[in-house]
Amino acid sequence: MVNQRRSDQQGFVFFKCRNDAGDSSNISWSPFIIFLVATGKTWRLIKEYYQSGDIVIGGIISHIFISSDEMTFERHLHQEPIDDVIRFSARWTYLASLELLSTRGKFIPNYKCDAQTIPVAVIGGPGSDVGLTMTSILHSYKIPLLIYGYPLTPNNHILSMFPNGAVQYKMMLQLLLHFNWTWIGVISPDDEQAEWVAQVMVPVFSQSGICVEFIEILPQVTFSSNLAEGIAEGAEKYSIIMRSTTNVVVIHGEFETMILLRMLLHYSEFADASIKTKIWIMTAAMDFISASFQRDWGVDFMQSAISFALHSKEPVGFHRFLQKTNPNSDQDGFVRDFWQQAFNCLLSDSLGDGSIEEDCTGEEKLETLPMSVFEMSMTGHSYSIYNAAHAVAHTLQAMPFSEFKHRARTERGRLKLADQKLYQLHHFMRRVSFNNNCGEEIRFNSESQILAGFDIINWVTFENQSFLRNKVGKVDPKATPDRMLTIYEDAIVWPGRFNKARPPSLCNERCPSGYSRRKKEGKPFCCYDCLPCPEGKISNQRDVDDCSQCPEDHYPNKDKDLCIPKYTSFLSYEEPLGISLAIVAVSFSFITAWILGMFLKHRDTPIVKANNRNLTYTLLISLLLSFLGVFLFIGQPGKVTCLLQQTIFGIIFSVAVSCVLAKTIIVVLAFMATKPGSRMRNWVQKPLASSIVFSASSVQITSCIVWLITSPPFPDFDMHSMTEEIILKCNEGSVSMFYCVLGYMGFLAIVSFSVAFLARKLPDSFNEAKFITFSMLLFCSVWLCFIPTYLSTKGKSMVAVEIFSIIASTGGLLGCIFFPKCYIIVLRPQLNKREQLIRRAN
Template sequence: MSQQCSIQTAQRTCDAIVLPLVIYGKGFWSQLMFTLHAESMYIDPSVTLCTCFQQARVLPKNYQHILALAFAIKEINENPRILVNLTLGFNIYDSYDDARRTYQATMLLLSGKEKLIPNYLCDIQNKLIGIIGGLQSQTSMNIATVLDIYKIPQLIYGAATVMNTKTPGLFFYQMVPQEGLQERGILALLLHFGWTWIGLLVMENDNGERFLQNIVPLFSKNGVCFAVIERIPKCNTEGMISECFELGSKVKAIIMGSRANVIVLYGESYSVVMLRFLEYVSQLEDGTSKVKGKVWIMTTQMEFTSLAFQRTWDTDLIHGALSFMLHSNHLPGFTSFIELRKPFDTKTDGFLRNFWQQTFECIFPNNEEKDYGNICTGEEKLNSINGAVFETRMTGHSYSVYNAVYALAHAVCSQSSIRLKHRTKADTERDKPWNQHLWQLHHLLKGVSFNNSVGDEVFFNHNGELVAGLDVINWIFAKNHSFHRIKIGSVDPQASSDKILTLNENVITWNRWFNQAQPLSVCTESCLPGSSKQVKEGEPFCCYDCVPCPEGKISEQKDLSDCKKCSEREYPSKNRDFCISKAITFLSFEDPMGFSLTCLALFFSLITALVLRTFLKHHNTPIVKANNRGLTYTLLFSLLLSFLCALLFIGQPQKMTCLLRQTAFSISYSVSVSCVLAKTITVVLAFMATKPGSGIRKWMGKRLTNSIALCCSLIQTAICTMWLASSPPFPDVDMHSVTEEVVLECNEGSVVMFYCVLGYMGFLATVSFTVAFLARKLPDSFNEAKFITFSMLVFCSVWFSFIPTYQSTKGKYMVMAEIFSILASSAGLLGCIFFPKCFIIILKPEQNNRDQIMRSQKY
């Protein structure tokens, strides 16, 4: 530490505020600290920037932080509405990026003299009231450790992650938004572009470790995986140059070899210097500057700060990078303030000559040196400098310095107002200890709120963090090594989590490697609709296989973890990528099959009616009278009803049709089969009665046959009554039997009762078939058994085949199978029993007489 500078104007001294800034000095990196003075005065305020270090080499771009401080003080001192009867000035201290020197500088500014006397305030007229610093959180923490003893507030314009976690009781205020806002903003950016496979580079320090602890679980929870996580050691001495080159080669190999196209870089302000070495190392090793393009996402701590000798290095690697920056606004007065600076004015700015020489790569001659090289003329233009080396427009960190000075000025202004309101206690106030005034200043800083010169509101939350958003910047580098920063979006701390990021992706310029197409950074290509992700065993969850959705399920979007079922009224498309509404279907009269079956049922009904009319017309003929004429009429009428019952199965199911269709058919058909059974038994008894001495003749007659038909029919009626009483059929909707249809049907209610009805009809048919088969060889003149055998054979064949057919079909085809079985079995009875008789009655009437029958002619 070479010298402390203080401002004295008209025999007035000021209290102090300190601001550390990064410079390129004796070590690889150093820290500057500024002290600011404020006290009562009665003349126009003035400010000067004094030389505190001799032969210090300033990192050109960070010199802007110094100028931002000076510009802010100049504006405040020239504005009488902020500090009435007060002026501001500052001193500068250097930490040299060394903890011991940082503590020494802090103790020195507390003593108030060049000679350090710990815990003594030698210069009672220069009372320190606050500190602004630093760019790196470790330096700020070292300062805060000492300042906490005296309760002196510190306004930090750089990262404060370490301070938040290690020293929660320190008195400091962050001129940057909370760290969590940036983390959520990065996540929102990744999710917006679908980048789920990324690399991560962090500096090997406490801030980097804290960043890892925060984002790894946060990103993983939201579906982002890490292809590579690397830590970059800090190269902070000239002796580590060779190690830095080796490190650059290692990082280059890892990053460029990764399949991730997006790299999140969390570093310090100087990290871009290290990043630019990647391309330089590639050129040294391969003889080419062509490096695989990546999308670099950089954090707020970083600025595009390059060393002067890097100005001509290629920038293809970081062209198109995205970064989160502290919100800043253009201050026209600041640009003019910078452009008016001349290198010969060393009295007010001791850094300017060194800055000028490094920026323009020239020297100012002196008497001792003969070989001057490139001579500085002093007419060089600052606005012609490469922006990576120095910018005339205020950047994010400089804007934070600017706002920090104003925040402290407003707090001092409020403190002065309070003193004026209690002027009667002036003597008492003058006797109060120094730290009591600092406690009051703390309270005022917590509640400070103002709009700066460009209208941005500045205030702190309850944690002492600046409430402000972040800008998302796209960095575009030209072939002449100049660059442009384009604001493409912002992060709003007040917005909900799903709207925290606003982005205009149409103005983004991507790295030339991607040919201006939006980069893709995923471990596995997206799974198209119709498929789902299946995580590969032993690999991150972002690496997966795409498997087709199983039958009955769909996926409508890309990269779904699981397929979903369609609703009951929908079915999957062929590609299983969307649901299609099912068609409502039933066997209608307009349906081709429904119309055909209707015509067939009506046709057989008409035939049956004609047969019945024929028999009624020839009711006195022998062939009609044979084998119980009344039973024949009952059989024909029941067959007519059976054919008509088939019509109940066609059309949209209603409550009444569902109740009638099964019961009406089963009862009418049971009557038919009962009549056939009665006829069969009558044939057998008639043959047995013709034997001499037979006692069966007394059982012969209509009473027996009618009793058989009636009893068998009543049993079926009783079964149907029980069915309707316990669980009757009802209209229902079948969503599942047919994939593409919603089938309107009649639910049988009780399946057991349904099969009981069919089973009973089958039992009657089996008995009739058995009896008729045994009587088939009886003399023809008394025998219908042969025709009954054929009719029962048809009946049994139809209904035995109906059961498996009914079980294997679905939807309206089940109804069609039942209708077809009804028509086929009824037609079998009608044709086998009555066709031979109708043939004789109509076409062979001469054979329809008793003599022909008694002669045992065969018909």
């Protein structure tokens, strides 16, 4: 089997399988090739190896392109029968197909005087158009067909040596996702496949998150087309491709697409567009093929390209066979024509057109040719032909032992098939299974497609027009879907433009952790802006559509890419704020206790006895308890402390304010009782003060009892008020009851302030009204400021605000009411006499 790729010609191939042993029960198949080469319109058999009784396998194989008729200029230019430069025209395929059905050496379609030369099967390719064209003729004669090019629509009458094409595109999609290439360009030749690319392939890719920046259709360049227009169109497409932001371009095409692509890139170098290195992703139907005029072109554009390739393995002895091949020892005319074109020389017995001056020696070595002209390894397409020929041979060998075998007879030791049974060959071939000489299993699936995988090739180019097919992965259709594609990324050689690292191919930079994506209006969905995560949310991956909420007991870090556990927080004695408030409360408690002790010591003095001594003691005890009650608010909240905090605070303050109110009323009544004929003296002498304190406090005590019964306060966690803290606090239980307690206390304070304000001008020696007025003014101011401040703070600051308000208001009462008296008792004892008080009152 020869490597069928580098010939600038096309024709059909006969594979001949001969049984040299003469034993029909144990056939040893030795396939070899007879080429029929196109020379103008005449097809001739270069060398016959045929012997009577041989089994013939036909082949219609495209070798890049052919020359057409010379132009006679007898008709208008567009009417001349000039074929495409690249595409193997249907006319030649039809001609080759009909030649197979004609008597050898004569072109008489549908007539064969030698039935033994009817091919038992025909191998065709590599272009899908070749397969379609030959099928339309040969299928009518029930000749089994094996197509090794791009797969046709599954057909039970055709065996495809090309694996399932759908698998290839699924794996191409997986390859793009593996490398995170979501922003690509697509190139397709101008044929029926271009519509499939736009309507099927691109939407499927989009559903998986891959956007297409552009879809460019390669122009068809023919001798009959305007070459200048073709080059201009190609230059425009070249500029679009080079100006694109994507670094990855998927090329959908077949073997001739490589020639078109090379022409596009070669002639567009003169266009006004900078050259950017692109990562070309190519399908397995493509291969590296050069036309004659491209033999001296560079192959740098292929650097780091990644292509799917038909799986291939080199048969034993193939490389040695190529080394021994020369035009003198091989009588096949194809080799002689190929030799002259490959080495650009002329054999001694060949006729040239004068353009070639150098003679061929016949001793040239194929390995000295650049790989862009000839490769010494077996390519995927050649391997497919190799397997196709062996599939036919193994099927023929197995058929005589099948219960469905056709009748066969031997003639002079050679196998001869009954013509009327040849169509059964396809049926048996679909079920054939064998190991080829490379040790690989060959068999077909239910859709008549070969069960084979693909190789993933990374192209490494060199300055001498050579390149290396670096195998960096494979597609195994027998594996599970998640393991079907294997990539050896460490083996890939990336372009120097990307510092030999994996190149990115995104519409824009990926959103880092701590950000989420937002689609750009008017742009494909792969293009987006990056927005920081909102408060309380994070993203610990790149390119997330939405940030995720941290758990309640966690909070985002500064970069918003990690949730950090919150720490518990409460106003403790171990922090400066808690210690400071505790020290202040203790200090005021000692001061209050000292004042109470001093008043008890001087209880018989006029200043202490004035204005109801018992109310004074009650007020001082209430103020002392208020200062001590601060310690219920400091430290970790517990069930008992939460029950006592607000209720004790409300009751004690109510008692204190009630005492102030009672003292104010007593002052007013006492002043009124000094008037002649006044009845107020009786009221002053009755236990009025105790009644006022008891009745006013009873209302607050009742409210607190109802609060504790219906919805008592309890220890609680506040995970939302502070970003980094879990606040341990006392939940009021019933907020309405809490504000009722505060409201009632404020009501008593306002009443006390109003009464004291009215009595503020009474003689100083008789009453405390002026001092009570100042104390209640301070008290009301503190608690009026408390409410908005309390509601606007969070966490332990709320507790600190309440403690400060308690200390400030209690200290205000203590200072305004008792410090003047303490001043007289301690520093001016001479004034603490009844005579002085009466004289000052008069």
